[in-house]
Amino acid sequence: MTQPDVIVVGAGILGASAAFHLAERGYRVVVLERGAPNREGSGTTAGNLHIQAIHTRRPGQEVPVDSARLLPLQLRASDHWSRIEEQLGADVELRRGGGFMVAETAAQEQELREKHEWERHAGIPTEVLTGDEARERLPLLSDRVRAASWCPLDGYANPLLITPAYLAAARRHGAELHPFTPVTDIRRVGDDYKVLSGDRSWTAPVVVNTAGPWITEISALAGIHIRMSPVAIQMHVTTRVPPVMHHLVQHIGEGMSVKQVSAGNLLIGGGWPAAGLDMAGRSTVSLPSMAGNLAQAGRILPFLGGLRLLRMWAGPLAATPDEMPVIGEVPGHPGFFVAGGTYAFTLAPVWGDTLCRRIAGEPPADPVDDLGPGRLLYDDATTPVSP
Amino acid sequence: MSAGKRVRPLPETVTVTIDGTPGQAWAGQSVTAVLVSAGIWSLRRNPVNGQLRGPFCGMGVCLECEVTIDGRPGSRSCTEHVTDGMDIRTATHG
Amino acid sequence: MADVMTESETDVAVVGGGPAGLHAALVLARGGLSVTLIDESDTLGGQYYKRRAEQLAVAFGDFRPRGTELIREVRDAGVVCRTGTLVWGAEDGGRTLFTSDVRTGVLGRVRARATVAATGAYERSLPFPGWTLPGVVTPGLALHLATMDRVPVGSRVVLAGTGPFLLPVACALLEAGAGIEALAELNHPYRPRPSAVAGALRQPARLAEAARYLLTLARHGVRVEQGARVLAAYGDTQVTAVDIAGADGTVRRVETDALCVGFGFRPSTELPRLLGCRTQPDRTGTEQLPVVDADGATSVDGLYVAGDCAGIAGVHAAGVRGQLAARAILRRLAPGRTPVRVAGLRRRARALDRFAALADRLYPLPAEAVADIPDATQVCRCEGVTAGEIRQAVATGWNDLHGAKAATRAGMGPCQGRECGHIVAALARRDEAEGFAARMPIRPLPMAATVEGQEVR
Numbered sequence: 001m002t003q004p005d006v007i008v009v010g011a012g013i014l015g016a017s018a019a020f021h022l023a024e025r026g027y028r029v030v031v032l033e034r035g036a037p038n039r040e041g042s043g044t045t046a047g048n049l050h051i052q053a054i055h056t057r058r059p060g061q062e063v064p065v066d067s068a069r070l071l072p073l074q075l076r077a078s079d080h081w082s083r084i085e086e087q088l089g090a091d092v093e094l095r096r097g098g099g100f101m102v103a104e105t106a107a108q109e110q111e112l113r114e115k116h117e118w119e120r121h122a123g124i125p126t127e128v129l130t131g132d133e134a135r136e137r138l139p140l141l142s143d144r145v146r147a148a149s150w151c152p153l154d155g156y157a158n159p160l161l162i163t164p165a166y167l168a169a170a171r172r173h174g175a176e177l178h179p180f181t182p183v184t185d186i187r188r189v190g191d192d193y194k195v196l197s198g199d200r201s202w203t204a205p206v207v208v209n210t211a212g213p214w215i216t217e218i219s220a221l222a223g224i225h226i227r228m229s230p231v232a233i234q235m236h237v238t239t240r241v242p243p244v245m246h247h248l249v250q251h252i253g254e255g256m257s258v259k260q261v262s263a264g265n266l267l268i269g270g271g272w273p274a275a276g277l278d279m280a281g282r283s284t285v286s287l288p289s290m291a292g293n294l295a296q297a298g299r300i301l302p303f304l305g306g307l308r309l310l311r312m313w314a315g316p317l318a319a320t321p322d323e324m325p326v327i328g329e330v331p332g333h334p335g336f337f338v339a340g341g342t343y344a345f346t347l348a349p350v351w352g353d354t355l356c357r358r359i360a361g362e363p364p365a366d367p368v369d370d371l372g373p374g375r376l377l378y379d380d381a382t383t384p385v386s387p
Numbered sequence: 388m389s390a391g392k393r394v395r396p397l398p399e400t401v402t403v404t405i406d407g408t409p410g411q412a413w414a415g416q417s418v419t420a421v422l423v424s425a426g427i428w429s430l431r432r433n434p435v436n437g438q439l440r441g442p443f444c445g446m447g448v449c450l451e452c453e454v455t456i457d458g459r460p461g462s463r464s465c466t467e468h469v470t471d472g473m474d475i476r477t478a479t480h481g
Numbered sequence: 482m483a484d485v486m487t488e489s490e491t492d493v494a495v496v497g498g499g500p501a502g503l504h505a506a507l508v509l510a511r512g513g514l515s516v517t518l519i520d521e522s523d524t525l526g527g528q529y530y531k532r533r534a535e536q537l538a539v540a541f542g543d544f545r546p547r548g549t550e551l552i553r554e555v556r557d558a559g560v561v562c563r564t565g566t567l568v569w570g571a572e573d574g575g576r577t578l579f580t581s582d583v584r585t586g587v588l589g590r591v592r593a594r595a596t597v598a599a600t601g602a603y604e605r606s607l608p609f610p611g612w613t614l615p616g617v618v619t620p621g622l623a624l625h626l627a628t629m630d631r632v633p634v635g636s637r638v639v640l641a642g643t644g645p646f647l648l649p650v651a652c653a654l655l656e657a658g659a660g661i662e663a664l665a666e667l668n669h670p671y672r673p674r675p676s677a678v679a680g681a682l683r684q685p686a687r688l689a690e691a692a693r694y695l696l697t698l699a700r701h702g703v704r705v706e707q708g709a710r711v712l713a714a715y716g717d718t719q720v721t722a723v724d725i726a727g728a729d730g731t732v733r734r735v736e737t738d739a740l741c742v743g744f745g746f747r748p749s750t751e752l753p754r755l756l757g758c759r760t761q762p763d764r765t766g767t768e769q770l771p772v773v774d775a776d777g778a779t780s781v782d783g784l785y786v787a788g789d790c791a792g793i794a795g796v797h798a799a800g801v802r803g804q805l806a807a808r809a810i811l812r813r814l815a816p817g818r819t820p821v822r823v824a825g826l827r828r829r830a831r832a833l834d835r836f837a838a839l840a841d842r843l844y845p846l847p848a849e850a851v852a853d854i855p856d857a858t859q860v861c862r863c864e865g866v867t868a869g870e871i872r873q874a875v876a877t878g879w880n881d882l883h884g885a886k887a888a889t890r891a892g893m894g895p896c897q898g899r900e901c902g903h904i905v906a907a908l909a910r911r912d913e914a915e916g917f918a919a920r921m922p923i924r925p926l927p928m929a930a931t932v933e934g935q936e937v938r
Contacts, residue, residue, distance in 0.1 A: 295933070309927075
């Protein structure tokens, strides 16, 4: 298929979701991926489904995210995720057992109450519990928990399964996936975009750039300058144990997420920074972040002290300078769409659906104009693009 | 044993319990050796498929030989040595 | 937040207390440098010089007393020996090593000006139906039971696989009172061929060694079958029988109570690979070895490798390589004090490498080893992943080794892909030998100390 309707660049979860929604809609889709699918941010992320309002900052994050703004999109995502296994005909180890966001201090408890108001306003079911009430529901929580926000819709899925499931479903609807096919150039040919990988090329009226941290690099090939602020974060996995925890546990005061996955391992993360972001290879883990993340998780869930750490890894997070997602058509470049930013895992079904509607000339299910790429554009081609 | 050299005393014996059953071993033997001598090859079940598993690599790499020693789960029987009164528990049920 | 990580500094850190590490530490310490030798086990010696427990040594004598001697020399030279200490991570080219006390879990950090990775090797397995049954073990396990514990692994033992290692194991089993039903060597290494004999004759000591083992086995009526291989193991709760295919193709079922199967050794290269050293495939094309110069210096400045982790070459090569790495470090860190006499050592290293190359030629891995694994046979023991599941993941066309791991969980278990990595890599059909990426922690790390909140500055 050298003249598809849409060329998707980047086969992480957003590219895969876009390819699925578009292909299901009847568009002819080609997906180009420089390496193996799901290798970067989408394959290294925690896999959390954030439905209750998210914590505003990762450790080391300077710009807080506007949590309230994202809530309607999270609610929409919740609906999508409830149907996703049926829709894709795949088991992605989806868990919707609910989640706690804990507070240890009075100030943090106040934050829980504030966000509870946003959630109520947005129609997301949450309850603020006392520490004792939280411990009654999840006895593994320590006495350090002063209060907790409970949301029955929080959960997680297996990031290693969802992207392949999207891609397989996209393929069944006729999409083509070309892994190990790096994009080397993008040229305008009339109203179309010609996307080259070495001496191979594909031409289409629409390009969807879902290349995560490489959104900048890919856009630049088309003469479009989009500023991204990728960082590297890390995850920690324990050896497996029999099932003891069925909820996602997060922290309002600082990035933390702990959950037990289907296989039985405990995954501990929260956006702690890795030692550095290596765009060319594999980013390295940071020992202080490991110590900080595990100590924090152990304060809240002391049973973790009896487990063994099995794996750690670092992966890129395609953050934007204002920490809000980016989605939409690039002004001045009709047909060139971008989707990315943080919380991409949770919002993937929403972004795939949004892109599909926009490409079909329909309005998205929820307003997203304020999240368009226009705000990230800069004209000066000589401005350094690395963060 | 070296032939024609001076007679050495046999090693000191210790008593260990395996799944509640007392048994004798030579002090300093590996827990694997004691289990194998007692004819116990199945030590645990694989958490994925429930299959019985026992010692394999003998050097601490494969982690198939894990048993609970003196209340410590996940103890490698190939790298630990018996002591008097040691309590060894396999996990082959369920 | 209580304790701080234990911190220590040394001129040279040597990771692994086997023959290579011991020789390196000794030369370094005698050369006037401060040395810290770190080993996960309670006692030094590694695999080859594994020490009999004291109570058993008193009764049965020391085993390979050269090991005890070497360890004493190392201690007497002032080497700081940190036994029961796991090196689970590293950074800065190995100049910072992260440790954990195996008993208490207390974390530590060792800073060094140079580091020698002497982490040895472990046995290579090739999956076959029934290989996960209790009672199916590596030859090395049987050897340790015999030599360390004086316990015969069984009374109707079958030894199989390939490699010079099978012979000393068989002899040790006999000495421990085991009964050997069969010894099935996959290749034909003991049938003299002109090229093999010529090569072996340049290593008379090794040739004599093999001859001694064969003689012992012959005296005990143990026939060394060549061109024979294990097809499948059978049993309910443990192995009771094994099918062996002879060189002529006939298959016979042998009753057994212990099946010891091994196909040589795999180098433990996690530490140098974690630190990003350049690697290249070994002679067999199945392992990635650090690229080194004649003294074991890797492409990472200040990081050296010695012993079997640098490529399987046996105990003598390990000692020589350990000394070469040590001398190279002395030239670098203590240039005034070094006796510069490495030409002889380098010659010896080359000669031993030639012998190792001969061994590789005499005991090749079967070309169809991986292709022959039935779909239903487990490849990843930890996660119970079958060859068929891995083949299915590869067949999607978009899964390389990492993708196959992500899709099937092969390599995600507690052994961290050590037992299955080479098989999954072969099934993923990549162009050159590849392994799962090395990541911290290099071994599963008890979290008690970290979760208690150790301060890391």
